[in-house]
Amino acid sequence: MDRFVFLTFDGLGRGAVYAAFALALVLIWRATRIVNFAQGAMAVATAYAGYSVSSATGSYWLGFVVAIAAGLLLGAVTERLVMRFVDHSSPLNGVVVALGLVLVIQGVLGMIYGNEYRPAGAPFSRDAFEVGGVALLSRFDLFVFAAVATVVVLLALLFTRTAIGLRMRASAFAPDVSRLLGVNVGGMLTLGWALAAAVGSLAGMLVLPTELGLHPNAMDIVFVSSFTAAVVGGLDSAVGSVVGGLIVGLLLSYVSGYLGATVAPIAVLVLLVVVLLGRPGGLFSRSAARAV
Amino acid sequence: MSIVRERVSTGPAVTPTRDRPWKLRYLLWTVGGAVAVVALTYALPPFRTYQLATIGAYLCVTAGLTVLTGLNGQLSLGHGALMATGAYTVALLQDKLAGRGQWTLLVSVLAAVALATVAGAVVGLAAARLRGPYLAGLTLAVAVVVPAITSTFDTTFNSDQGLSVVLDPPPGTIPVERWQAWLCWTGALLTMLTLAVLVRGRFGREMRAVRDDETAARLAGVGVARTQVLTFVVSAACAGLGGALVAVLAQSVSPGAFPLTLSLFLVMAIVIGGLGSLAGAFWGAVLLVALPALAHTVTEGIDAQRLEGNLPLALFGVTLVVVMLAAPGGIASLNPLRRISLHPLTRIRRKA
Numbered sequence: 077m078d079r080f081v082f083l084t085f086d087g088l089g090r091g092a093v094y095a096a097f098a099l100a101l102v103l104i105w106r107a108t109r110i111v112n113f114a115q116g117a118m119a120v121a122t123a124y125a126g127y128s129v130s131s132a133t134g135s136y137w138l139g140f141v142v143a144i145a146a147g148l149l150l151g152a153v154t155e156r157l158v159m160r161f162v163d164h165s166s167p168l169n170g171v172v173v174a175l176g177l178v179l180v181i182q183g184v185l186g187m188i189y190g191n192e193y194r195p196a197g198a199p200f201s202r203d204a205f206e207v208g209g210v211a212l213l214s215r216f217d218l219f220v221f222a223a224v225a226t227v228v229v230l231l232a233l234l235f236t237r238t239a240i241g242l243r244m245r246a247s248a249f250a251p252d253v254s255r256l257l258g259v260n261v262g263g264m265l266t267l268g269w270a271l272a273a274a275v276g277s278l279a280g281m282l283v284l285p286t287e288l289g290l291h292p293n294a295m296d297i298v299f300v301s302s303f304t305a306a307v308v309g310g311l312d313s314a315v316g317s318v319v320g321g322l323i324v325g326l327l328l329s330y331v332s333g334y335l336g337a338t339v340a341p342i343a344v345l346v347l348l349v350v351v352l353l354g355r356p357g358g359l360f361s362r363s364a365a366r367a368v
Numbered sequence: 369m370s371i372v373r374e375r376v377s378t379g380p381a382v383t384p385t386r387d388r389p390w391k392l393r394y395l396l397w398t399v400g401g402a403v404a405v406v407a408l409t410y411a412l413p414p415f416r417t418y419q420l421a422t423i424g425a426y427l428c429v430t431a432g433l434t435v436l437t438g439l440n441g442q443l444s445l446g447h448g449a450l451m452a453t454g455a456y457t458v459a460l461l462q463d464k465l466a467g468r469g470q471w472t473l474l475v476s477v478l479a480a481v482a483l484a485t486v487a488g489a490v491v492g493l494a495a496a497r498l499r500g501p502y503l504a505g506l507t508l509a510v511a512v513v514v515p516a517i518t519s520t521f522d523t524t525f526n527s528d529q530g531l532s533v534v535l536d537p538p539p540g541t542i543p544v545e546r547w548q549a550w551l552c553w554t555g556a557l558l559t560m561l562t563l564a565v566l567v568r569g570r571f572g573r574e575m576r577a578v579r580d581d582e583t584a585a586r587l588a589g590v591g592v593a594r595t596q597v598l599t600f601v602v603s604a605a606c607a608g609l610g611g612a613l614v615a616v617l618a619q620s621v622s623p624g625a626f627p628l629t630l631s632l633f634l635v636m637a638i639v640i641g642g643l644g645s646l647a648g649a650f651w652g653a654v655l656l657v658a659l660p661a662l663a664h665t666v667t668e669g670i671d672a673q674r675l676e677g678n679l680p681l682a683l684f685g686v687t688l689v690v691v692m693l694a695a696p697g698g699i700a701s702l703n704p705l706r707r708i709s710l711h712p713l714t715r716i717r718r719k720a
Contacts, residue, residue, distance in 0.1 A: 113508070183678045183680075183681030299508075341513045342516050349506065
């Protein structure tokens with residue numbers, strides 16, 4: 077029972093990160109109908125930027141801020157220079173371009189930093205508090221929860237309470253009408269990519285210290301888990317991506333805890349297959365799905 | 369929707385008419401290819417012969433992937449995992465069978481193809497219900513699961529260390545590289561011939577119909593799901609064969625030989641090589657071997673260990689992005705060779 081409680085909290089901690097990462101995927105999918113397969117690589121790139129600053133200045137928080145800022149910049153640049161010119165007549169084009177970006181980013185990171193694993197610093201202790209002899213949460217887990225919750229609340233406020241958020245939603249749902257009404261649709265897309273990449277960077281900064289360490293390929297499996305989380309939520313729903321993230325996190329924690337860590341990616345694959353075959357629209361899809 | 373006959377062969381542009389003996393022409397190309405390979409294995413130094421063999425092994429995979437992605441419109445990022453299926457099958461079977469003669473290798477390779485076919489059928493059944501990014505995501509998950517499977521069943525697959533592939537020495541006094549090149553190109557030429565015939569016939573027309581417009585294809589009486597699953601299975605069999613041959617070449621298999629990057633490289637190769645024609649698959653296979661070799665030559669002079677391996681990665685990526693952005697009209701029309709009008713019939717098709 078103790079173990080179950082510990083694994084549950086551990087799973088929620090992991091799940092929060094997957095939720096943030098899945099949220100970034102959903103942001104871009106809703107705006108452009110592109111799944112950003114380069115998201116993991118972009119997050120790693122910004123984490124390396126943060127790592128460089130942290131090790132140069134000795135301040136974790138400066139590196140943290142730099143990583144998020146680098147995410148904003150990288151997202152905007154990616155949209156402006158690359159994704160804007162993708163031909164949308166086939167959904168595969170966006171995927172292939174993103175895969176090209178993955179290769180570029182991993183290649184450049186490998187050239188600059190080398191292909192060995194580097195330790196990624198954590199700002200707080202990862203030793204879990206014990207309550208009545210049961211290990212529950214670490215300070216770092218609390219930091220993860222707080223950071224992800226803040227981002228979710230900020231994004232929700234942005235989209236529902238501000239004029240910019242309204243314009244972004246309008247651009248995503250009816251680009252032509254929005255353009256006629258004077259909305260800078262291109263600018264909104266750039267902003268959307270920048271925000272999504274920054275959220276991805278945050279998720280990267282939160283997940284890399286836990287088990288992975290810095291490596292050009294470090295986020296490959298995280299990307300697959302987060303994609304699964306987004307698919308569980310239906311790719312279209314922000315709330316769904318958060319719930320999907322927690323489900324995937326719990327699944328991974330239980331599977332790693334009871335069956336062994338090596339089984340975890342297999343469990344993710346099984347979950348993905350089951351969800352895609354059973355409810356391709358996600359667990360939270362309304363019955364009135366979009367007509368294709 | 370009109371279905372215009374489309375040439376998919378490596379030959380020069382000849383206006384095909386219904387009665388022209390195209391099967392005979394494909395056969396002649398295959399024999400010609402075999403003669404060229406044998407001649408090359410005698411002319412080239414051992415290392416180049418080894419590279420030639422590697423091109424042959426990759427050609428099996430890129431040809432199958434071209435048919436799947438270019439002609440049927442399904443993108444797979446999991447072909448590296450299907451290659452691993454074939455490779456591990458050969459390693460496990462050779463461990464049991466080796467030492468009894470060259471025929472055991474044939475049995476192992478056939479078993480590898482069979483097992484990859486089964487794996488492909490399982491993934492393909494799921495894939496036929498999925499589109500675009502969903503399919504890409506599922507196959508991506510298949511690609512990253514390889515190391516997890518080898519670690520979970522480590523008594524069989526020996527985790528990260530992998531297995532060695534026990535092989536009998538080549539018959540007579542044939543150098544091992546020459547023997548490998550012959551083996552790999554036997555597989556490659558058979559694959560090309562089979563796929564060319566398949567693509568040329570009714571099945572090929574159905575695949576392209578499904579790719580271009582699923583609804584129209586269904587209305588025309590094409591079983592869309594059946595065509596997609598069948599194409600995936602064919603493509604998986606090719607990947608299994610390619611993986612088996614890669615295992616024979618390397619004489620070892622490990623998860624590190626089939627990383628996610630390999631699957632991305634395969635997609636990159638067929639896109640840059642030219643989707644929609646088997647000639648593109650050939651150029652893709654050449655690129656897969658030539659680009660890393662080229663980058664190795666470039667970085668050899670300078671003391672830059674970090675460039676090795678990473679430079680081709682970045683080069684591949686940049687080329688891929690540029691090709692995708694510079695060639696509008698969808699992934700299916702993306703064929704640089706077509707632009708310089710080597711294929712008169714595909715030009716007609718594009719106008720139609």
